[in-house]
Amino acid sequence: MPIAQLTASIGFVDLLVLAVLLIGSIIVGLRTGRGANSADAYLLGGRSLPWWAILGSIVATETSTATVLSVPGAAFGDTGLKWLQIPLGYLAGRIIVAMVFLPRYFEGNLYTAYEVLEKRFGPLTRRVSSLLFLVTRSLGDGLRLYLAGLVLETLLGWPLALSILLMSVVTVIYTVVGGLRSVVWNDCIQFVIYVCGGVAAVFVIAGQIDGGWPHLLQWAADSGKLQPFRFQFSLSDPFNFWAGLFGGAVLTIGTHGTDHMMVQRYLSAPSLRDAARAVISSGVVVLLQFLLFLFIGIELACFYSQHNRLAPGTGDRIFVGFIVEHFPRNVGLVGVMLAAVLSAAMSTLSSSLNASASAVLNDFWIPLSRSPLPESRQVLLSRWLTLAFGILQAVIGIQAAKLDRSVVDNALTIAGFSAGLLLGVFALGILSRRAGQGAALTGAACGLLTLSIVQFRPFPDQPAVAWPWLALIGATTTFVIGQAVALVTPRPSSPAKS
Numbered sequence: 227m228p229i230a231q232l233t234a235s236i237g238f239v240d241l242l243v244l245a246v247l248l249i250g251s252i253i254v255g256l257r258t259g260r261g262a263n264s265a266d267a268y269l270l271g272g273r274s275l276p277w278w279a280i281l282g283s284i285v286a287t288e289t290s291t292a293t294v295l296s297v298p299g300a301a302f303g304d305t306g307l308k309w310l311q312i313p314l315g316y317l318a319g320r321i322i323v324a325m326v327f328l329p330r331y332f333e334g335n336l337y338t339a340y341e342v343l344e345k346r347f348g349p350l351t352r353r354v355s356s357l358l359f360l361v362t363r364s365l366g367d368g369l370r371l372y373l374a375g376l377v378l379e380t381l382l383g384w385p386l387a388l389s390i391l392l393m394s395v396v397t398v399i400y401t402v403v404g405g406l407r408s409v410v411w412n413d414c415i416q417f418v419i420y421v422c423g424g425v426a427a428v429f430v431i432a433g434q435i436d437g438g439w440p441h442l443l444q445w446a447a448d449s450g451k452l453q454p455f456r457f458q459f460s461l462s463d464p465f466n467f468w469a470g471l472f473g474g475a476v477l478t479i480g481t482h483g484t485d486h487m488m489v490q491r492y493l494s495a496p497s498l499r500d501a502a503r504a505v506i507s508s509g510v511v512v513l514l515q516f517l518l519f520l521f522i523g524i525e526l527a528c529f530y531s532q533h534n535r536l537a538p539g540t541g542d543r544i545f546v547g548f549i550v551e552h553f554p555r556n557v558g559l560v561g562v563m564l565a566a567v568l569s570a571a572m573s574t575l576s577s578s579l580n581a582s583a584s585a586v587l588n589d590f591w592i593p594l595s596r597s598p599l600p601e602s603r604q605v606l607l608s609r610w611l612t613l614a615f616g617i618l619q620a621v622i623g624i625q626a627a628k629l630d631r632s633v634v635d636n637a638l639t640i641a642g643f644s645a646g647l648l649l650g651v652f653a654l655g656i657l658s659r660r661a662g663q664g665a666a667l668t669g670a671a672c673g674l675l676t677l678s679i680v681q682f683r684p685f686p687d688q689p690a691v692a693w694p695w696l697a698l699i700g701a702t703t704t705f706v707i708g709q710a711v712a713l714v715t716p717r718p719s720s721p722a723k724s
Contacts (some may be wrong), residue, residue, distance in 0.1 A: 234660075236382070237556025240564065247293035247565040247713060248396050251412050251572065252403075258411045259404020265604040268405035269337065269584045270494045275410055277500040280413035280491050285507040285515065286488060291374035294570045297516060298545045301523025304323065306451035308465040312694060313516045315474020317509030319457025322475070324502040331489060332498040337588040341487035346655040347663040349593065351499040354667060355648055358590035359486050360582055362644040364615065367578040369665035374571035375623060381547055381564055390563055390623045393571050396615035399425045402609050403578045405694070406494055409576045416569030423566025424518045426559055429547075431525040431547050434552060435532060443527050451524045473694030478509075480645030480697045484652050487581040568722065583611035639681055639693075646700020647673045662718030670707025676703040 249354070262578045264266040330342050340359070344352035371390055378389035402406050446452050463469065482488045482505060491698050492501040514549055526544055553560050587608055593598055599607070647670045654669065656660040662671075677700045680691050 236560060237718055239556050240561030241557045243558050243561025244564050244568070246323040246570060248392075250415070251396055251612075252400050254412050255400025255404040255408035256413065259400075259408040262405040262407060263605060264338070264601045265587070265608065267407070268605045268608055269587070270490065271410060273494055274496050275407065276502045279414055279497060280495055280501070280504040281412050281507050281511065282417045283410040283491055283573075283577070284482075284488060284504060285377040285511050286413035286417040286569075287491075287576075287577040288481070288512070289420065289515065290370050290574045291377055291450055291567050291570045291571050294424070294519060294566060295377060295543075295545050296297060297331035297519040298523035298526060299543070301451070301520040302527045302544050305465050305520075306446075306449075306524060306642045307454040307517075307520055308452045308456055309516060309520050310513065311456070311467050311470025311694075312474040313509070313513040315471045315476075315694070316478040316512055317428065317506075318471065319475035319478030320482055320505050320509040322479055322504050322638040323465070327391075327479075327652070328492060328498055328501050328505070330500070330656075331719065332594065333493055334431075334491060338585055339484060339486040340577060340585070340589055343651065343655060343666075347651075348665050351651065351663050351666050353589055354670075356486070356585045358644050358670075360648065362640075362642070363485075363578050363582055364618055365622065366642065367574060368619040369626055371571065371575060371619055372626035374567065375625060377546060377567050378499075378564070380543075381549065381560075381567070386627050387624050393568060393575065394452070394543060394616055394620040396621075397572045397575045398412050398579065398613060401579050402612045404582050405605075405608070406490065410491070410494070413573045418574040420566035421515065421518070421571040423569075424515075424522060426562055427522050427549075428518070429527065429700045430553060430559065431522065431529060431548065435525070435529050441532075442525060445528045445531070446524050449527070451527065457586060460692075461695060462690045464694050469692055469694040473692075473696075473698055476649065477697040478692060479647060480649035480701065482607075484648040485491055486585050487577050488586055489550045490581050575616075577617045578619070579612045583608045583614045586611050595691070639696075640678075642693075642696070643674060643677045643700060646677065646697035647704055649697065649701040650704020650708065654712075657705075658709050658712060660717050661711040662712065662715070665708045665711040668711045669704040669706075673700045673704035675698070 228716065266272055266673040271288045297309060331339065334341075336342070338356065340352045343355055354499055365590050368558070371393065372386075374393065375386050378384060378392075379386045381437065382389065400412060430441060432439055449478055456463075457468075458466055459468050461469075464473075488505075492505065495501040495504060526548055529548075549560065549563050553563065566578075587604060591607060592604070650673055654666050658665075677696060680684075680699055681696065
């Protein structure tokens with residue numbers, strides 16, 4: 227069935243499933259967000275959210291539509307289960323986050339991750355780091371919204387702009403109304419939805435393979451798809467054990483230890499112990515989640531090899547193409563998959579909007595205000611800021627359609643640089659007694675330059691470096707240059723004033 231013909235075959239039941247998700251998200255936001263009349267309640271859920279809800283929110287937030295669709299595409303190719311080497315590194319990194327970073331975030335009544343940097347270096351470092359977070363988060367999540375819109379455009383036949391606006395409007399409504407508490411509970415529901423969609427896909431695909439489960443498992447073993455480890459070291463291969471363990475660990479320390487979108491969730495926990503349970507457990511859940519979507523890719527490879535048919539496209543289009551051509555119609559399964567795609571997109575978007583509003587309010591607005599802001603004013607500003615970031619990211623998503631796909635991919639790569647740079651700055655604050663504000667900012671600038679050279683390879687015959695190593699390179703460069711600058715400059719007596 228041609229992709230363009232899918233719209234006509236989506237039945238009432240499938241559309242009903244989709245409508246229930248969208249309307250239900252708003253209802254959950256209205257009900258759970260009641261009483262969010264203080265900055266603490268609106269931006270941090272009153273610091274009383276259960277650890278298991280924070281766990282669900284962490285996993286849903288880091289799972290985008292690209293993850294749900296691209297990971298099966300990777301397993302469909304030569305990767306198989308070798309992707310699992312990376313979430314092993316993620317788990318190791320989260321243990322370090324819980325041991326090293328979380329205790330610092332629970333020293334005092336903090337609202338953002340970057341308040342720690344002000345205490346150590348000064349307000350300028352805090353604001354530069356927060357600004358880096360805001361720019362890369364808005365750019366990256368706006369482009370991810372565009373990629374999710376492309377999938378809905380394919381599945382529903384709707385115009386791209388309409389698909390993006392549908393996701394944005396619903397997400398902005400429940401995020402503006404309910405704040406972080408609404409975001410976290412919706413994240414948990416959306417996590418369940420896309421996992422259920424993945425489980426349903428496993429059984430639908432297996433049911434269309436001749437010979438069923440026995441043939442599938444035998445084929446996967448014979449083709450090497452079930453081999454999870456590759457120990458041969460290579461800087462250009464993202465799926466070897468060393469890239470997964472060390473690169474994946476450093477990457478997740480950056481994304482989950484210094485990114486305010488994740489730190490905000492830890493601060494919503496009632497205690498350090500609860501936050502640590504959430505972040506470490508999320509590593510286990512993410513590992514199992516990757517296993518689920520990788521297995522879908524292995525199933526797809528078996529199906530298309532068995533039927534001697536070419537897969538409909540490459541990468542994330544393989545899974546989408548199977549949904550279009552082979553999923554049963556008007557029994558709700560296509561609706562479940564549409565809901566899964568929407569859930570993955572909306573969970574990331576809502577978390578980004580709320581965290582961005584929190585960063586602007588607490589890292590810029592309140593510190594720069596000449597007089598104290600009453601709680602009601604802080605909540606009102608947070609709501610307006612959430613709306614503003616929602617509009618900004620929707621505009622970025624719609625305008626991305628005018629760009630070449632390679633430009634979008636490169637922009638996403640640049641947006642991902644922040645994990646390594648911020649980790650390097652935090653490492654200077656934790657490990658170096660000499661480094662001051664100037665050393666930290668100089669190190670970060672050199673780290674950004676180094677990452678740009680490594681990624682875009684402006685020099686002839688420059689070797690390629692796989693993406694899991696980028697955060698390690700950025701963090702190491704930032705730390706080493708920052709420490710070198712600190713050794714040749716006077717030691718600061720106290721945090722610098724901006």
